[in-house]
Amino acid sequence: MTDPRIAGAGVTKFGKHPERTGRDLFAEAGLEALDDAGVAPDDVDALYYGNFMGELAEHQGHQGPLMAEAIGLDAPATRFEAACASAGAAVREAVKSLRNGESDVIVVGGAERMTNIGTAAATDALAIAADDLYEIRAGMTFPGAYALMARSYFDQYGGSHEDLAHIAVKNHEHALVNEHAQIQKAITVEDALEAPTIASPLGLYDSCPITDGAAAAVLTSEEYAEDHGLDAPIAVTGTGQGGDNLALQDRPHLAQTPAADKAAEEAYADAGIGPDDVDFAEVHDCFTIAEVLAIESLGFYDHGEGIHAATNGETDRHGELPINLSGGLKAKGHPVGATGVAQLATAAWVLDGSHPRADAVPDGTVGVTHNAGGTVASTTVHVLEVRE
């Protein structure tokens, strides 16, 4: 079985680009990925594309073929929607198609335009990843949902808002040198703790910003990369996906994310590795508490033990297991439908040494990406490894 290679990647600057259309954002990232890969557009077998709120933000459904057109592809194109894990789901399906021999070259990507509709409408659009009848109508917002999980975590396992603040400080520091990041500004624990509350106990600096942006990658079969002499030493060696009840109220545990546990177990088994083999990870920290839940589900910490990781310096760029060297969603930004592929691009760049924070893991050979949808009712995990 082939382990698909990442032949090229492209990511726009994440941030506020209210005047730029989704198709323009994706065209920038997609063309950069194709150029980076050196793959002829005629060789592309399909586009797998992630997007979540296109209907609400741009009155645009059916974005697959639109985005294929935007990057000059005459190939079947399908949009994947799994809330914030949309692009991760697209990557997973691309990996499967390349492995089973159906395809040799697939462009995976995603884009989201969010700031053009303003904070209130974007908050509303994000909320529909929750259960409309039982959560949104009870006032649930996405910060609110993660706040419910954070309070439950503190109650069951301990930890404090100050521990969460250390996660924000870490991820802001990581983003300082990332030119793609939306926020390149250092903050202190005091800044985070004194920021306005959005949904208690979470404040402004516990939350990722609202972001416009796009990401794309060209994945090829091993054989195609060899036959065409591509410089593509990074392989996707493991893929996993898990699901859970959509509504928090229907889950037996409010401070764990079993969908991510399942995705991680599957991805590790697929790659033939375990959490101890991982050198770094890009995880879905849409809120600071989400990073805690992610590093526990990925097996780096036992449940209830991940809360102090950033406080103790274990997950910063000088620590044993750097988490979110890109700045994470927290500081890099979170253009929802693009995030899963932006994580893939970051991990590939860290492994090939071209990421500005790659010096955190100079001998790193294994990276993991964790992309969560909604309150982790959908999760994909991918393992990337260096192959020569």
Add this chain to the structure above:
Amino acid sequence: MTDAAPDGQYDAWLDAIEDGEAYYIECENGHGWLPPRRVCPDCGSRELTEEQMPESGEVLTHSTITVPTPQFEDDAPYVTAIADFGPVSVTGLVRGIDPDDVTIGTVVGLHVGERATTGDRAVVFEPR
């Protein structure tokens, strides 16, 4: 202008709460859910019955929301909580208590109230 169509079994469930006859759905293996359900996601059973909801529940977790969606603009700040009613948990707005006084373990009853912003019905918890 015509009124929006009701949301089937969900609105019927709200009606039942208003009538003092709140219920949940239980499968033959004792797993509890809220309507609408045709199958138990836990065990796959399609033998579902309506059972009487316990009169009180306990707050499992809560948050005071200060940045709302437009549908809750005039309600903010407000408290959203998940409360454990035994066979099922329910998400609702906590009213009738100072938000600072809501804690995990607060005992609440299940009611239906109106959203200040839209006038639409919403599940409401009040201390018992």
